[in-house]
Amino acid sequence: MDLSMTDLERDIIREILNIGLARAADSFAVIAQERVLLEVPNIDLLMSEDIMRKVREYQSRHVAIQSDIRGDFNGTTLMFFSGQHIQRLSRVCLRMNAPEALEVNELQESLLLEISNIITGALVTQLANILKANIYGAPPTAPRGDIADMMQNLLPQQQLQPLIFSVITQFSDKDNMVELPLMLFFDRVTFAKILEIIRSYDFLGSQMSA
Template sequence: MMEAHISELERDIIKEILNIGLARAADSFAAIAKDKVLLKVPDLKLIEIKELLSLVSEYESTHVIIQSDIKGDFNGATLMLFSDNHIARLTQVCLGDDSGYKGELSVMQESLLLEISNIITGALVTQMANILKANIYGSPPKAPKGYIADSLKDILVQHPLFQPLVFTVITRFTHNYKSVELPLLLFFDSKTFLNIIDIIRSFELGKNNLLDTE
């Protein structure tokens, strides 16, 4: 197994890069949600493949999962996890439809979830590309049919020495003072993770220098 070591400072820098991207995503998401949106990266960790698949499979029976792949210089994906309650609430807030969610997505509901995933993944990828000077892009989001591991096969199979770096993001938006939280998993393969660390280390070790993109 490829070992990857990360200092606390490097961990903080990666989280800050992602938070910059999420701040931009929150502004775009707010336009759809018609209210304030807060996005924050609360955690990041290195985990084994089987732990990742176990984590995802836990959500599969209770959530609709929207996947967006990250390609180019980096290899990874985002998974946004929508529960029945999330979908009903988003349908009400964003589409003005109070009919709820009956266990099967309508065309409008699926389009909405894909658009939310597209906005958030797109903003993250754009900011990471800008800050890390990398050529990366997000593929159009999709709602995988069937077992999610099959959908993630490209990332898992092409990289057998795979220790994904997983970020958990809690997307929180409020509407009429009611809060809705949407879990988001962002992960990269170990080669990408090492590339990111190398890029960070190639800068003078001044956080402001790396993150001064305004």
């Protein structure tokens, strides 16, 4: 099967994500007590070496939270919280004056896990509804050590050709925009399933008439 995307297919996938993330943004805004904007500016297909390099780059400057996608699809999400995010969310949600640092205590980690659970859960639910797939998100975890090295287990015999959705969350606070990267990985089989679903019927027409 041809795994290359047309511009229209890329736009369709981007719109699916926008719908799911819009719901997540509403829930997240209540937690953060701020106006929250989520955008999906890019959809990139990256080779395994490139993905590992990008994961390590993010991990060096963020605290990572991971959640696996299971069921009909096989994938993983990674959310990356900066020290500024942690400081701000600790103040707003925990009433805690915390430094802008990547070291978190148990309470802060639980908060990041819950936020990740809300955002990725909304996204997975929307993917399941639109693509008519039986999928669910596993409980999020805070991985220790080199995430990229751990993710080698997801790349058996180079079967995983990751589909990376570069999702940026922007917090609006006194004109200060803070990016919250979310990376979504699917293996080749799942990516092929998604493209087949999109190509198998008049996707845009059926969604507009729904």
